Amino acid sequence: MEQLDRRETRFRSLIEHASDLIAAINTEGLIRFQSPSVERALGYLPGELLGRNVFEFIHPEDLPQVRLAFRGAVSEPYATVSVEYRFRHSKGSWRLLQSTGRALPADGDERLMVLNSRDVTEQKGLEAQLRQAQKMEAVGQLAGGVAHDFNNLLSVICGHSELLEMSLPPDEQSRESVAEIAWAAERAALLTRQLLAFSHQQVLEPQVLDLNTVVAAAEKMLRRIIGEGIRLITSLQPNLSRVRIDPGQLDQVLLNLAINARDAMPRGGCLSFGTCNIELPSVYIEAHPEVRPGPCVLLTVTDTGCGMSPEVQARIFEPFFTTKAVGQGTGLGLSVVQGIVEQSGGHVEVDSFPGVGTTFKLYLPAVEEALTTASQDVPAERPRGSGERVLLAEDEESVRLTTSFLLRRLGYRVLEASSGEEALRLAEASREKIELLITDVVMPGINGCQLADSLRSRDPGLKVLFQSGYTAEAVLHHGIMETESTFLRKPFTLAALDKKVRELLDQGSG
Numbered sequence: 141m142e143q144l145d146r147r148e149t150r151f152r153s154l155i156e157h158a159s160d161l162i163a164a165i166n167t168e169g170l171i172r173f174q175s176p177s178v179e180r181a182l183g184y185l186p187g188e189l190l191g192r193n194v195f196e197f198i199h200p201e202d203l204p205q206v207r208l209a210f211r212g213a214v215s216e217p218y219a220t221v222s223v224e225y226r227f228r229h230s231k232g233s234w235r236l237l238q239s240t241g242r243a244l245p246a247d248g249d250e251r252l253m254v255l256n257s258r259d260v261t262e263q264k265g266l267e268a269q270l271r272q273a274q275k276m277e278a279v280g281q282l283a284g285g286v287a288h289d290f291n292n293l294l295s296v297i298c299g300h301s302e303l304l305e306m307s308l309p310p311d312e313q314s315r316e317s318v319a320e321i322a323w324a325a326e327r328a329a330l331l332t333r334q335l336l337a338f339s340h341q342q343v344l345e346p347q348v349l350d351l352n353t354v355v356a357a358a359e360k361m362l363r364r365i366i367g368e369g370i371r372l373i374t375s376l377q378p379n380l381s382r383v384r385i386d387p388g389q390l391d392q393v394l395l396n397l398a399i400n401a402r403d404a405m406p407r408g409g410c411l412s413f414g415t416c417n418i419e420l421p422s423v424y425i426e427a428h429p430e431v432r433p434g435p436c437v438l439l440t441v442t443d444t445g446c447g448m449s450p451e452v453q454a455r456i457f458e459p460f461f462t463t464k465a466v467g468q469g470t471g472l473g474l475s476v477v478q479g480i481v482e483q484s485g486g487h488v489e490v491d492s493f494p495g496v497g498t499t500f501k502l503y504l505p506a507v508e509e510a511l512t513t514a515s516q517d518v519p520a521e522r523p524r525g526s527g528e529r530v531l532l533a534e535d536e537e538s539v540r541l542t543t544s545f546l547l548r549r550l551g552y553r554v555l556e557a558s559s560g561e562e563a564l565r566l567a568e569a570s571r572e573k574i575e576l577l578i579t580d581v582v583m584p585g586i587n588g589c590q591l592a593d594s595l596r597s598r599d600p601g602l603k604v605l606f607q608s609g610y611t612a613e614a615v616l617h618h619g620i621m622e623t624e625s626t627f628l629r630k631p632f633t634l635a636a637l638d639k640k641v642r643e644l645l646d647q648g649s650g
């Protein structure tokens with residue numbers, strides 16, 4: 141007898157200390173036993189549940205499948221059934237439980253089923269997050285792959301439309317068509333950049349700049365985007381502090397916000413861009429631990445459109461969240477905006493009222509440094525090269541031809557290679573000194589980085605200009621940003637090519 145007692149105590153203690161939830165219910169679902177772990181997991185005292193019906197606590201949507209499993213178990217003693225369902229916590233929230241149950245044969249007056257349950261809410265949440273992250277990575281890889289080819293095509297379109305424009309007399313009518321082509325290619329390039337920014341595969345070229353200048357320069361593009369029915373107002377504070385951000389990305393931010401505003405005002409309205417210097421109040425910084433204290437530049441983008449409900453507002457920065465019809469929106473716009481601003485050390489906020497309108501507030505940290513000098517888009521009037529020898533390695537023929545055409549036009553002498561291997565051979569055979577290597581980063585066989593390393597082992601002073609439509613991580617690991625080399629984003633304009641080449645060649649040579 142004593143031995144029996146001891147054994148019973150031991151089993152009881154096993155059950156009482158198990159982290160799983162162990163319960164016994166009868167064939168109607170009434171709870172006859174509940175292990176103490178229920179208090180930690182679901183907030184109920186074990187005694188509180190005795191005599192209650194287990195089905196009362198189950199989420200109505202999950203009831204049919206639970207009942208089905210229950211009937212299965214009851215009809216077949218000793219068979220194990222498993223089921224997953226939501227169970228109400230004593231505080232009202234839902235916990236996801238995974239249960240296995242088996243019915244015991246009748247013993248005395250009542251048949252009982254033993255239920256063994258485990259709370260898998262967090263685990264399932266993590267699994268969902270992982271799946272989402274994997275999906276994002278796949279999208280990113282896809283975007284990177286497409287963007288690579290796409291940027292090559294766009295390089296050709298941009299390059300040739302520029303060449304064409306230069307060769308046409310000023311009053312020639314077809315100039316307008318050429319401008320349209322260039323504009324369309326520019327839009328396409330932006331779209332590609334959107335995908336790349338989203339998948340974090342973009343090379344950043346942060347510059348110190350004045351937001352007022354950028355907003356003023358973007359005005360023409362923005363007007364085009366929003367159309368005639370919407371008024372565009374800018375109110376830019378003079379003596380604005382400078383910020384550090386990639387100008388291409390900043391354009392993308394403005395563009396995304398403008399398109400959203402346009403979509404929110406189908407019957408017209410007003411879109412305003414404002415800038416001002418601001419010091420964030422300390423209460424604000426306390427409430428937002430992610431924000432760096434210090435002086436900021438605030439850019440506001442306000443529309444008088446449809447506004448958003450609090451539910452929509454809570455989700456707008458999620459990638460792929462959109463309220464627009466299929467084909468009208470991908471739901472990437474604002475997640476890209478947020479990503480860009482945060483990568484630049486800033487943050488984004490939104491105020492919106494249904495029927496009144498929306499304001500996006502972009503805070504960017506103010507910096508002290510001098511402006512990055514950039515007279516970027518002034519096309520080169522006359523050749524700026526003086527016959528310097530340039531080795532060009534690019535596997536994509538159309539891009540190679542266009543680039544070498546542009547380089548010759550700028551006054552350089554060009555050796556063309558369709559692969560890293562060929563470039564090495566040409567360099568070997570060349571009797572003249574090669575001043576500059578321009579190379580694609582991603583090429584089959586010897587890639588751009590290996591080519592540069594190998595040529596530099598012979599001529600350590602060789603200047604290198606890498607060009608690519610996107611960056612694989614390898615690119616950055618190769619230290620592309622070191623001195624004596626720089627990076628040109630595809631597709632590029634004649635002016636950008638001119639500027640980069642000149643900068644490199646003039647570096648260190650006085």
Ligand SMILES: Nc1ncnc2c1ncn2[C@@H]1O[C@H](COP(=O)(O)OP(=O)(O)OP(=O)(O)O)[C@@H](O)[C@H]1O
Pocket residue numbers: 396400401404443445446447448452456457461462463464468469470471472473474475498
């Ligand atoms: N200015 C705005 N006014 C009202 N709603 C907005 C505004 N900006 C964004 N939204 C809401 O936020 C959602 C997400 O915007 P987001 O720019 O990320 O994606 P999208 O515009 O739907 O698609 P995409 O930008 O990829 O074409 C929009 O679908 C819209 O419901």
Ligand SMILES: [Mg+2]
Pocket residue numbers: 396399400469472473474
């Ligand atoms: Mg959008």
